[in-house]
Amino acid sequence: MTSRAIARLRGFLLVLAAAACGGHGGGGTGPGNKPVVQVHNNTPSLPAGTTYTLSATFSDTTNSSPWSYDIAWGDGQSSSGTKSSISPITGTHMYAAEGDYQVTVSVTNQLGATGDGSVTVSATAPVILAAGDIGDCTRLGDDSTAMLLDTLAGVVVPLGDDAYENGTLDEYNNCYAPTWGRQKSRTRPIPGNHDYNTPGAPGYFGYFGAAAGDPATGYYSFTLGSWFVIVINTGTDRPVNYEAGSPQEQWLRSQLASHSQECVLAMFHHPRFSTIANRSPITSYTDAIWNALYEFGAELVLNGHDHAYQRFAPQRPDGTRDDAHGIRQIAVGTGGGETLYEFADPTPAGSNIEVRDNHTHGVIKVTLRSGGYDWKFLPASGATFTDSGSGSCHGRP
Numbered sequence: 001m002t003s004r005a006i007a008r009l010r011g012f013l014l015v016l017a018a019a020a021c022g023g024h025g026g027g028g029t030g031p032g033n034k035p036v037v038q039v040h041n042n043t044p045s046l047p048a049g050t051t052y053t054l055s056a057t058f059s060d061t062t063n064s065s066p067w068s069y070d071i072a073w074g075d076g077q078s079s080s081g082t083k084s085s086i087s088p089i090t091g092t093h094m095y096a097a098e099g100d101y102q103v104t105v106s107v108t109n110q111l112g113a114t115g116d117g118s119v120t121v122s123a124t125a126p127v128i129l130a131a132g133d134i135g136d137c138t139r140l141g142d143d144s145t146a147m148l149l150d151t152l153a154g155v156v157v158p159l160g161d162d163a164y165e166n167g168t169l170d171e172y173n174n175c176y177a178p179t180w181g182r183q184k185s186r187t188r189p190i191p192g193n194h195d196y197n198t199p200g201a202p203g204y205f206g207y208f209g210a211a212a213g214d215p216a217t218g219y220y221s222f223t224l225g226s227w228f229v230i231v232i233n234t235g236t237d238r239p240v241n242y243e244a245g246s247p248q249e250q251w252l253r254s255q256l257a258s259h260s261q262e263c264v265l266a267m268f269h270h271p272r273f274s275t276i277a278n279r280s281p282i283t284s285y286t287d288a289i290w291n292a293l294y295e296f297g298a299e300l301v302l303n304g305h306d307h308a309y310q311r312f313a314p315q316r317p318d319g320t321r322d323d324a325h326g327i328r329q330i331a332v333g334t335g336g337g338e339t340l341y342e343f344a345d346p347t348p349a350g351s352n353i354e355v356r357d358n359h360t361h362g363v364i365k366v367t368l369r370s371g372g373y374d375w376k377f378l379p380a381s382g383a384t385f386t387d388s389g390s391g392s393c394h395g396r397p
Helices: 003-021 141-150 169-176 180-186 202-212 247-258 284-295
Strands: 034-040 045-047 051-059 067-072 078-083 089-094 099-108 114-124 127-131 155-158 220-224 227-231 263-267 300-303 309-312 328-332 353-357 362-369 372-379 387-392
Touching (some): 034 099, 078 089, 141 362, 169 180, 263 284, 263 362, 263 372, 328 362
Parallel strands (some): 227 263
Antiparallel strands (some): 034 051, 067 078, 099 114, 220 227, 362 372
């Protein structure tokens, strides 16, 4: 055989080998005619407890439809589906705990060949974004706080009185939905007394649906990372519904006794402590709630109702300071729905108020990290007041 013939034979064999391997050069098919999968890492990190949205594409020159796909989320959970044509693969998932997760998308064609691609997603400490006293069709303050939420990742918590004046479904659709309602899919709501101006709060429960809990009770709990989060319903404005021995107080104690999380956050509309003019410095109708929370070692309480920002030092239910096991209350009635209240002057005797402001609408960002929490008040555009700090989880006294 001549050298020219040998060269031609070698070239022919190389072509056959390349065809057998199904090369990548523009073909969209991997070795062994496997689909080529690309997972797009549009959100490399996000707070735990919020929704991660996956987007992936694939190509396959064999065009062997249909294709089946599987998404392994990296936390033991998975999703699957089929495609009759080559088109994007999408999915959503929520990571319950902090950590790095490898997300893998596998695509299998009708010939049984499977290709995959993966990305790493980091779930960071969970974030709460909260304020109360929000939606009012006659004001613009709620528009300004809603614009803050558009730029922030986290779980959105309206702290009650979310749609003025009476919490009707029309008021929710017309006054809350265009502003804070843009974040409805990531909202954990809390009822306020204005919601119950309409008996039974049908507007509140009708608007938020299952996220608001059982309409017969209005209280619920959930976990965020290493935190146990409790939503209490004081919105009925009937202390008999949350006094000692009531079904809600018994439920609260049961929840606190049985959870396994390291830290506890409680959220409800009415603050126990206040420095607002013409309000009692300590409200007696939250006795049973605070007694249970303190007994079981809760760290933090968030409230609305008082139209101002008020942060108190850690304290016992009777209002005495307790840096070792006290509960920090932060009242954030600054959602923009109403004018801000006047403060008592002078400050009530014995008050453990640390920071207060009644000139600024905004939201509080609370990062619920392992072993502690960080807070920061974020003012609406044009305002300058802010407040920030950290606290540690402490367990039961």
